[in-house]
Ligand SMILES: Nc1nc2c(ncn2[C@@H]2O[C@H](COP(=O)(O)OP(=O)(O)OP(=O)(O)O)[C@@H](O)[C@H]2O)c(=O)[nH]1
């Protein structure tokens with residue numbers, strides 16, 4: 566086993582790393598862009614290299630690991646910062662995000678490391694549970710699987726910006742009863758965060774009480790031999806890609822009809838419609854290439870497909886010996 570490469574620092578022992586060690590406490594931090602994932606990690610680790618967003622643009626686009634020594638428990642904790650699923654982000658598709666997260670998780674499984682917990686962040690100040698929140702939640706639940714919900718902390722953030730405690734209580738209740746009832750009913754813990762170190766540490770203390778687990782997507786790939794596309798998360802995402810392709814095709818159809826109605830003398834209007842149509846066509850081309858990317862899956866997963874049948878054969882011949 567490698568020795569931990571922990572960088573000394575005056576008030577924290579932390580490092581941005583690309584590998585976990587076998588006795589690390591591993592905690593995945595997930596949720597929509599701007600919900601406070603990186604800030605939560607920064608508060609715990611005091612690592613100044615963790616980038617917290619100061620704009621509306623998505624900041625984190627890589628799976629980033631920050632390891633630090635928790636002085637209270639004496640354990641080394643690996644916090645995993647993840648990009649949210651966000652189809653408005655430039656240059657990186659949700660398929661790429663899914664692949665990056667899955668690839669990280671498979672590496673943990675292959676190294677016989679389980680996850681201690683998953684922290685799912687949601688802004689309590691959000692007045693609506695919008696499209697992006699729904700997509701992220703659906704992906705999270707399908708990656709995780711119901712058996713691992715007891716290892717989830719739903720961390721509602723921005724409590725310092727809520728107008729009154731009653732408003733926050735009511736909204737939290739709505740989340741438990743409605744949008745997040747699957748997680749709540751499955752044993753996830755709800756906790757509150759107000760951008761203070763104390764609250765972040767309270768979450769860590771709670772996660773340390775969990776029994777480490779493997780989550781659904783790695784079991785589907787490694788134990789059931791599924792391709793990325795066949796996993797629950799992969800198929801939900803594939804269906805979303807198909808839905809978007811169909812939606813853009815419908816828009817193009819509407820534009821075509823509109824163009825037929827527009828008279829020859831309104832050339833500028835025709836040009837606008839053509840531009841709009843081209844944008845939809847570009848989007849379809851991107852989604853179609855995303856569909857291929859999802860189908861191609863992961864290198865780690867392909868390797869597994871070769872190993873599984875060989876292992877099954879070995880198992881069979883071992884069994885035959887004893888018959
Ligand atoms: N007031 C308040 N601001 C917060 C809280 N949590 C995060 N923020 C702020 O919200 C902004 C976004 O926070 P980040 O931690 O970068 O969010 P993120 O989830 O990592 O976002 P991406 O990397 O884009 O996925 C930053 O300006 C934070 O300072 C909170 O609980 N209260």
Ligand SMILES: [Mg+2]
Pocket residue numbers: 602603604616617618624625646
């Ligand atoms: Mg971030």
